[in-house]
Amino acid sequence: MEEYRRIFKQITFSITTIILIFLIGIFGFMLLEGWDFFKAFYITAITLSTVGYGMPENISNATIIFDAILIFSGISVVLYLISSLTALFVEGDFKKIGGILRMVKRIENLTNHYIIVGGGKVGKYIIDEFSKNKIPYIVIEKDQERIDKLLEKEEYKNINYIIGDAKDEDILIKAKIFEAKGVLLTLPSDVDNLYISLTAKTLNPSLYIVSNATSSEELRKLLYAGVDNVILPPEITGKRMALMVAKPNVLSFIESTQIDFGETFGFAEIKVPENSWMVGKEFGDLEISKTIDVVVMAIRRNGKAQYNPKSNFKIKPNDSLMVIGDQGDIEKLKRYVIMPQI
Numbered sequence: 001m002e003e004y005r006r007i008f009k010q011i012t013f014s015i016t017t018i019i020l021i022f023l024i025g026i027f028g029f030m031l032l033e034g035w036d037f038f039k040a041f042y043i044t045a046i047t048l049s050t051v052g053y054g055m056p057e058n059i060s061n062a063t064i065i066f067d068a069i070l071i072f073s074g075i076s077v078v079l080y081l082i083s084s085l086t087a088l089f090v091e092g093d094f095k096k097i098g099g100i101l102r103m104v105k106r107i108e109n110l111t112n113h114y115i116i117v118g119g120g121k122v123g124k125y126i127i128d129e130f131s132k133n134k135i136p137y138i139v140i141e142k143d144q145e146r147i148d149k150l151l152e153k154e155e156y157k158n159i160n161y162i163i164g165d166a167k168d169e170d171i172l173i174k175a176k177i178f179e180a181k182g183v184l185l186t187l188p189s190d191v192d193n194l195y196i197s198l199t200a201k202t203l204n205p206s207l208y209i210v211s212n213a214t215s216s217e218e219l220r221k222l223l224y225a226g227v228d229n230v231i232l233p234p235e236i237t238g239k240r241m242a243l244m245v246a247k248p249n250v251l252s253f254i255e256s257t258q259i260d261f262g263e264t265f266g267f268a269e270i271k272v273p274e275n276s277w278m279v280g281k282e283f284g285d286l287e288i289s290k291t292i293d294v295v296v297m298a299i300r301r302n303g304k305a306q307y308n309p310k311s312n313f314k315i316k317p318n319d320s321l322m323v324i325g326d327q328g329d330i331e332k333l334k335r336y337v338i339m340p341q342i
Contacts, residue, residue: 010080010081011081014077014078014080014081015081017077018048018074018077018078018081021048021070021073021074021077022044022045022048024070025040025043025044025047025048025070026040026041026044027040028040028066028070029043029044029063029066032060032062032063032066033059033060033063043056044070047067047070047071047074048070048071048074050071050074050075103158103159103160103161106158106160107138107160107162107175107176110136110138110160110176110179111136111176111179112136112179112180112181113135113136113137113138113176113179113180113181114130114135114136114137114138114180114181114182114183114184115137115138115140115166115172115175115177115180115182115183115184115200116130116137116138116139116140116184116186117140117166117183117184117185117186117187117193117196118139118140118141118166118185118186118187119139119141119143119146119147119150119161120146120186120188122186122212122233123139123141123184123186124150126184126186127139127150127156127159128155131155131159132327133266133327136160137160138160138161138162138175138176138180139159139160139161139162140161140162140164140166140171140172140175141161141162141163142163142164142165142166144163147161147163162174162175166187166192166196167192167195167196167199169199169203172196172199172200172203173203177200177203177204177207178203178204180204180207181207181208182207182208182209182210183196183197183200183207183208183209183210184209184210184211185197185209185210185211185212185227186212188214190213190214190215190218190221190222193211193212193213193222193227194218194221194222194225197209197211197222197225197226197227198225198226201225201226208228208229209226209227209228209229210227210228210229210230210231211227211229211230211231212230212231212232212233213230213231213232214232214233214234215232216232219232265324265325265326265327266324266327266330267322267323267324268322268323268324268325268330269300269320269321269322269323270320270321270323270330270333270334270337271318271319271320271321271337272315272316272317272318272319272320272321272337273317273318273337273338274317274318275340275341276315276317276337276338276339276340276341277339277340277341278315278337279315279316279317279341280314280315280316281314281315282311282312282313282314282315283296283299283309283310283311283312283313283314283315284310284311284312284313285311286315288321288333288336291336292325292329292332292333292336293325293326293329294323294324294325294326294329294330294333295323295324295325296309296321296322296323297322297323297324298322299313299315299319299320299321299322300319300320300321300322301316301318301319301320305322321333321337
């Protein structure tokens with residue numbers, strides 16, 4: 001993106017300089033020869049365009065010198081502009097710039113989005129999940145080449161990204177951190193993740209922050225810094241490997257759900273708003289599974305989950321339904337839940 005900014009600056013500079021030279025030519029001829037504006041405009045136009053119509057007779061030597069300087073200045077700037085435009089055409093970057101402009105427009109309209117810090121292997125998996133579940137996001141990555149590699153693949157053509165260091169407060173502001181819902185820190189350095197989490201929480205205390213960590217000691221530091229959830233990749237890998245040996249059928253069943261039911265099948269958490277028609281009713285009376293093809297596995301309240309909720313379990317405001325089903329049915333349930341009380 002920095003390369004495109006440089007080319008844009010070159011083009012803008014060239015156009016601005018041509019306009020300035022044109023104005024200097026007009027007022028220079030008016031001053032040197034006493035011509036009116038329109039004649040000076042015409043002479044400047046044919047001079048800079050080098051059409052060869054010739055200058056009026058009986059002009060002063062000062063005007064001749066001024067005209068020669070005007071011609072060389074105009075030609076130099078025009079050649080500079082042509083070289084900048086040629087760089088775009090020859091390298092086929094107009095399409096890329098169009099994509100960047102569309103992305104900038106998308107970012108301007110983003111609210112309640114998530115900021116993914118790092119576009120590496122972990123960041124890529126997060127992008128995949130967010131794209132599949134239509135969760136808005138912006139990726140902050142300081143390595144342009146890493147982003148370019150992602151953009152080479154068709155499925156990542158429309159990712160939202162900002163090139164820069166997330167430790168820089170201005171970069172977080174460009175990522176619209178004040179309107180963001182949360183931050184996901186995927187950097188390999190615990191120190192960097194810690195610093196960014198502190199900066200992010202200072203700018204927007206309501207952020208929900210998730211970070212990875214390399215050790216249990218760093219995990220505690222991140223939690224002390226205000227990170228809401230910390231993931232230990234070595235722990236997850238170890239537990240998964242142990243589960244493959246100890247309970248292979250259980251793991252196989254969990255992994256086969258998406259294969260058997262499709263990529264749109266998955267889990268979701270749906271919050272019950274205060275004005276929902278469900279508030280105050282018993283779970284059995286809702287008949288969710290009869291109305292929509294989803295399974296309510298648990299109801300989460302105040303951080304604790306009631307698994308396989310009984311039919312007499314009474315729904316309260318801000319309860320969360322933990323469900324499994326097709327994404328289309330989950331979206332139907334979300335609309336069903338937010339229906340107001342009659």
